[in-house]
Amino acid sequence: MTNIGPDNRAATAPPLNEMLGLYRTMVLIRAFEQRFATLVLKGTFSGAGHLCVGQEAVAAGVCAALRNDDYVTSNHRGHGHCLAKGVDPDEMMAELYGKATGTCKGKGGSMHIADFRRGMLGANGIVGAGLPIACGAALTAKLTKSGRVAVAFFGDGASNIGAFHESLNLASIWKLPVVFVCENNRYGEATPVEYALAAEHVADRAPAYRMPGVIADGQDVLDVYAKAREAVSHARAGDGPVLLECETYRYFGHFVGDQARYRSAEEVESFRARDCIIRCAEQLTKQHGVRAKQLEDIAADAEGRLDTAVAFAESSAIPDAAEIMTDVYSEVRR
Amino acid sequence: MTNIGPDNRAATAPPLNEMLGLYRTMVLIRAFEQRFATLVLKGTFSGAGHLCVGQEAVAAGVCAALRNDDYVTSNHRGHGHCLAKGVDPDEMMAELYGKATGTCKGKGGSMHIADFRRGMLGANGIVGAGLPIACGAALTAKLTKSGRVAVAFFGDGASNIGAFHESLNLASIWKLPVVFVCENNRYGEATPVEYALAAEHVADRAPAYRMPGVIADGQDVLDVYAKAREAVSHARAGDGPVLLECETYRYFGHFVGDQARYRSAEEVESFRARDCIIRCAEQLTKQHGVRAKQLEDIAADAEGRLDTAVAFAESSAIPDAAEIMTDVYSEVRR
C-alpha cells in the first residue's frame, strides 16, 4: 500500500446506506459534544471537557471500517471515538454526570470512558499512552489468531512523545495488526503543529518505521473511510501496521472554556467552510438525491437521542459512597 | 549538508600530525579497555564493564572534531568517549578501582564517569538518557552564545527508546547545536539490530525530524573524522542538529563475561578484518611513510601510560566512609 495524499480522492464512493450511516454517526457525535458543552458551561458537572466538534469525520470514517470486535484506544478527546465504536450514549452521558449507571460507574469520567463489550479499551488522560496499549491488543489478536485489528487514535501533539516512537517501532518489527490514526487538528493545546513537529506531516514519520504512511482529508468522511478501510485490511491481512494521518481541525478550544487566542478567526473559518457534516450532506443530496427532510430527521433523531441520554443520566443515582473502595483490586481488600 | 554513505569516502585526508593524534587516541583506548578487562577478569573490582574495543574510531574521530569546551554525553560504554575527550586515565582508572582519587571520588564507577572540566557530562547507566541532556547543554550554548556544540553518543539499541525521538524532535525545532552520534555496533545486548530496528539504518530516521542523516564507516577513523567535522561545523554554524550514524562493531561481548553466543565467529572475523587501528596504521605507513618503529612506540607509550594509571589507582586511598553522605546535596545535611 502506498502513500496517497488528500489530493487524489479515494475513487469509488460507498453505497448510500453506508454514507447515511457515516452521516448519522457524525451528526450524533456533534450533537453529543454540543450538548456536553452546554452542560459544562451551565456548571452541571466538573472536570475537563475536550470537544471533537469539527473532527467527527475521523472517528466516524475510521470506526466504520472496523468490526464490532476490533479494538480501539483513544485519548483525552474521546467522545467521538466512543460513539463511533458503538458505546451507548445513555451510559456515556451518565458517566459524564458521574452517575452509577455510567460506562465506568461514574468513576472514570470524560477522559476514561471505556466499554470492553464494544472493543473500546479506553479514553486516556495521558498523551500517547493509548499507543502501546493498542499494540498489546494487537498482540493478543495476533497470538490468538482472532483476526481482530486494533486502532490507536491520537493527536498531532502526541506524535512528539516517546510512546509514539516506541509503539510504531514495536508494531513494525512484530508486524502487529494495528492502525495508528493521527488526528492532526493542527494544535496540541495552544501549540501549533508547525512549531512542535519537526516534520511537515506526521505521516512523514512512517518510513522511519518501515511502515506505510497515509494522509487523509479529515474533513471528508469518504476519504477517511476509504483510506481507513485500506489500512485496516492491510493490518488484518497480516501485512503489519499503518500510520494514517487525518488532517482535521477542532472548532472550539482545547477544552471547554479555552478562548483559543493562539489562532486566527480566518483559520477557523477556512476549516468551518469545509465542514465534514455539511460536505457529506451536500454529497447525499446532490449525488444521491437524498431529500433535505431526511437529513433534518437524522439531526432531530440525534437531538432526541440526547434528550433521552440526559434524562437517563439525570434520573440515575450517584454512586454509593462505598464505591470509593471497590474495583481497586479484583477482590475487595480487608 | 547531504546524506553521504560510507561508499563515498571523505575526499581529503588530514595532515600527518592529526592522523597520528587519531591513531594515538585509538591505541590508548584499546589499551585501556584491554587492561580494564584483565582487571575485571582477575576480580580486581566489581560492577559491569562494557568494552568499546573495535569501536575506537568513533570516539577518536568524533572527539577530534570537537573543541575542548564542547560538550559530550555518553552511555554505559563510555571509556572511549572519556579518553578521547581528554579525561585523565589515572583518574579514570582510579574511578574503576573505586578510589577517592577517581574522576568521581569512586562514587560513580564505569557507568558514571564524568569530567566537567573536559566537557564530559557523564557516562550513563540509562539507555537514551544522555540525548536529552545533550540537548540541554546545546541549549545553554545557544542561549549564552558560547559557540559550543554538544555531542550525544548512543547505540543502535538506544535509537528505539522514546528519549531518542523526543530529543531529535526537540533539537530540530529549536535548532540546537547538537550532533547525535549513533554507534551502530549491530547489537543491543544480545539483540541484533535487524530485529529491533524497524529501519535499515538508524540514519534513515533523520528525515522524520527534518535533520541531515549521515552514515560513516565506523571502522575508518578518517571517514568518521571527516563526517564528524562536517556535522559539528553544521551545528556550530547554527544550522541545527545532525544525526551521524557510525557503522561499527564491538569485538567482545556486551559486558566482560558475555560469551556473545548470539553472533557467528565469521561475523566477528569480518569486522576484525577491517580493524580501525590496523587500517589507520597501514595508511600511516603506506601513505605517509611513518616507520613501524614509531607506531610501536605509540603502542608502548599507551601501555606505559596504563602502567602509571594502574599504579596511581592501586596506590590511591579508598574513599572515607563519611563519603557515603557527602555530595548528596550542595550543603551537607544535618
Add this chain to the structure above:
Amino acid sequence: MTTERVITFREAITEALRLEMRRDERVILLGEDVAGGAGRQAEGLSEAWGGAFAEYKGLFAEFGDNRVLDTPISEMGYLGAAVGAAITGLRPVAELMFVDFIGVCMDQLMNQAAFARYMSGGRVNVPLTMLTHVGAGVGMAAQHSKMLYSFFAHIPGLKVVAPSSAYHAKGLLTAAIRDDDPVVFCVHKLLLGQSEHVPEEPYEFPIGKARIARPGSDVTLIGAAMTTSVCLRAAKALEADGIDAEVVDLLSISPLDEETVLSSVRRTGRAVVVDEGFPRCGLAADVAALIAGHAFDHLDGPVKMVTAPHAPVPFSRPLELAFMPGPERVRAATLELF
C-alpha cells in the same frame, strides 16, 4: 500608612519567577504552553495561555522566546534538556503540568538530576526547579489528581516543597530557583486562588523549614499544602471540644524540618498527620514513623494518620469530595486520642 498588598498564590508564583528572571539571566522557564501560540509573535497570537494554570502570564512578553520556551509534548525530552542546561550553567524552571505525568519522565529527575552531583563526586551543581501541580478536587479523576510528592521525597538528592499559601509560595519558589540542587515545587491546584499579603520585594523562605501555623498545647496536627488549611479548620472545630490543637505546616517535604515536628509533638504528646496522598509509603507514614521513632517517650497515644484512601481518585464529584481528607475526619481522629 498604606494598606498591605494582597495577591493570589498564582500571582505570587508569577512574581517570584519575574523577579528571579530579572535578577539572573541564567533563569529560564520551559514547559508545555508556558507561553502558548508558540512561533506566532508576528501575528500577535503568542502568550495565548501563560501556562495551563495561567501562572506565567506576562513572562513571555517581558523575557521573550529565549527565556520562556514552549516545548512539544515531550516531558522526557525537555525535562532532560533542563537537566543538561542546569549542569552547564543555566538555572531552568521546568514545568510538569500535572505531577501525574511524571510516569513518562521520572528517569531524568530520579536517575539524572537527583544523582548527578553524587555520581560525579560532587563536581557539579544541578540548579533545576521542577514546578508541578498536585492534588484532587477539580474533577479530573485518577490520572490528573495525585499528590506523589512522596516519590520525590524518597529519592536522595531531590528537595521537595509544598507551599500552603501565597506568601510561602513566593518565598519557596525564590529559594528553589536560587538553590544549587534540584527542587520539586508542588502547587496544589485548589490553592492557586488563595490570596494574602505578599511583600513586593524578592525574598526567600528557607527550604527545610516548617512553621507553626497555629500554636496549641493539647495535640499536634501536621499538614502540608491543602491539608494545612484542613488542619486549621479542624483545630477551630476542636475548640468546641475543649481541645487546643497546634498546627504544623510542613512546607518542605524534603528535607523535612524534623526539629519543628518533634518539638511540637514532645510538647503536646499527641500527633495527627494529615496528607492528601495515598497512605502506603506516603508522607503521612513518613512523618508518623519519625514521631514514633524519636518522640515515643512523649506520646500519650498512637500516632494518627488521616490520608486519602488506598484507591485511585474517583471522578464522580461526591466520591471525589469524600476521597479528600476533610476537617471532620481530622477532628474525629483527634478525638480518639482524648
Add this chain to the structure above:
Amino acid sequence: MTTERVITFREAITEALRLEMRRDERVILLGEDVAGGAGRQAEGLSEAWGGAFAEYKGLFAEFGDNRVLDTPISEMGYLGAAVGAAITGLRPVAELMFVDFIGVCMDQLMNQAAFARYMSGGRVNVPLTMLTHVGAGVGMAAQHSKMLYSFFAHIPGLKVVAPSSAYHAKGLLTAAIRDDDPVVFCVHKLLLGQSEHVPEEPYEFPIGKARIARPGSDVTLIGAAMTTSVCLRAAKALEADGIDAEVVDLLSISPLDEETVLSSVRRTGRAVVVDEGFPRCGLAADVAALIAGHAFDHLDGPVKMVTAPHAPVPFSRPLELAFMPGPERVRAATLELF
C-alpha cells in the same frame, strides 16, 4: 525415601514460569533479551541469554517466539503492550531488567495497569506480572541498585511482592501470574543464587501473607527480600545478648499482612523494621507507622528503623557494603530497646 530436591531462587523462577506457561497458553513472557539472539533461530544462535540474569533459560526453546518475546529497548512500549495484552485476554509476564529503569515507563504501570479496573468501574481484569530486579551489592552504582518497591506499594491497584527465598519465589510468582491484578514481582539480585528445597509441582504462596521466619518473644525484627536474612543473622547474634528475637518476613509489600506484623509486635512489645530502601517515605516508615498507629499500647519503646541512608548507592565497594543495612546495625538498633 528420596532426598528433597534443592534448587536455586533463579531456577525456582524458571520453573514457576515453565509450569504456568504449560498450564495456561495465555501466559507469555516479554522483555529485553529474555531469549537473546532474536530472529536467529535458523543459525542456532537464539536463546543466547535467557534474560540478563539467566532466569528464562529453556523457555524460548520450549515455547518459541510466540510466547517468549524479545523486545527492543522500549520499556514504555513493551510494558504498555503488556497492559494492552492483559486487558484483552492474555496473561503477560513483562520483565523490567532493573527496577531503576521504571523511570522510563512508570506511566504504563502507575496510570494504566494500576487504574484500568477502577477507572472502568471494575469492568476489566489486568492480569499482568512485572518481574524486576532490585537492590545493591553488585557494584553497579546508583542507577542499577535501588529498591523502589515503595513506589509500587504507594499506588492503589498494584500488588507488590518481594520473596526472600527460592520456595517463596516459586509460590509467589505462580500466584502473581494467576492473579487478575497487576503484580510487581521484585527479585533481589543477591538472592538469585540462594537455594533450598522447592517442591516440583506447581503451588501458590498467597499474595498478602507474611511469615514468621523465626519465632521469638523479646523483639520483632521485620524484613523483606534480602533484609530477612539480615534479620535472621541479627537474631542469631542477639542470642548472645540474651535476647530472643522474632523475625517477620513480609514477602508481600502490598497488600501488607498487617495482622501478622501487629500480632507479633503486640506479643514482643518491641519492633525493628529493616529495609534496604531509602528511608524517606519508604517501606520501613510505612511499617513503622502501621505499628505506631495500631500497636502503640503494646510498645515498650520506640519503633526502630534500620534502612539504607538517604543517599544514592555509591559505586566504591567499601562504601556500597556500608550502604546496605547489615546484621550489626540491626543488632545495635535492637539493643537500644533494652
